[in-house]
Amino acid sequence: MSATEVVPFDWHRMFIGDAPWLFLLEIVFRTLLMYGWLLLLLRIVGRRGLAQLSIVEFAIVIALGSAVGDAPFYPDVPLLHAMLVVAVVVFLQWGLAQLINRSEKVETFMEGRPTLVVDGGRVNLQGLKDVSLSSEELFERLRLAGVTQLGEVRFAFVEQGGNLSIFRFEARSVRLGLPIVPPQDLVDSDALENEARADDPHACTNCGDVEASRPAGPCPRCGQRRWIPAKVDAFEDA
Missing domain, CATH: 3.30.240.20 (bsu07140 like domains)
Structure with a gap:
């Protein structure tokens, strides 16, 4: 969409866009897939350079930064889609934190050992x-x-x-x-x-x-x- 075609404060474009509602489920799937892939890559790379952040914390910083950063600048990115990505990442982080607290095996896999x-x-x-x-x-x-x-x-x-x-x-x-x-x-x-x-x-x-x-x-x-x-x-x- 070019700048000349953008209608300011078009609420439908801002929050929903032209994609069908089923596309929201695809966004959830995409977010889960990319977040899981990010965690896996960070786990393989290891702890070097993460300073005081754990791998899970580092992953959520990257994921949220990407999700939040695009929506304010690109008019063709509906806010509802970005908000859904942020919500999925936050709840995924919360679920992982619960698993890590309850399972030593999950904690070891995600964060390693000293x-x-x-x-x-x-x-x-x-x-x-x-x-x-x-x-x-x-x-x-x-x-x-x-x-x-x-x-x-x-x-x-x-x-x-x-x-x-x-x-x-x-x-x-x-x-x-x-x-x-x-x-x-x-x-x-x-x-x-x-x-x-x-x-x-x-x-x-x-x-x-x-x-x-x-x-x-x-x-x-x-x-x-x-x-x-x-x-x-x-x-x-x-």
Whole structure:
């Protein structure tokens, strides 16, 4: 419909349009299908980047934004159709919330489980793979929480909402670990290696595995070959 054909405040066009009433049922079907498809895709992609929103909450933000955004601007989109889409999405969200509250299986399927990414000062490589997070991104999040070396961290979990929760060792129990402060991009690992003795404890720069002396070959946990001296205090000798 062109701008010249639009009759302002044509109530029939604004609320109903020219489609038959049965088309309203098709709108319900379309909304259910697209919302379900959106949830499935978000579940496959995972929690990365969702910040504090759950997958279901993120989906409803997208769905409502699309439904509400079109109606005010396009004269050929009847308001009744947009209102029906919004109502279906809201009630669908309410129904999913009830299912999630009543069923642990539904909650796990929709929102996943917390994922262990650091265990006893070492990176849980499978956990990182499960949440599509790299070691460098994990180290960045740990630095933002004030962690200077991996041996400080007893456990770290990527929660259902994508946030990182960290549980530290007590001060007297802190272990030797991979220094992550300063970031490895700013560290001359070759210079550190030249200053260290071969019989000093060394940490793998990828997974944080600590060996009593500098290994001659790759890391037994992840296969990487870069090692730097392990420390209890990341700022020692800095």
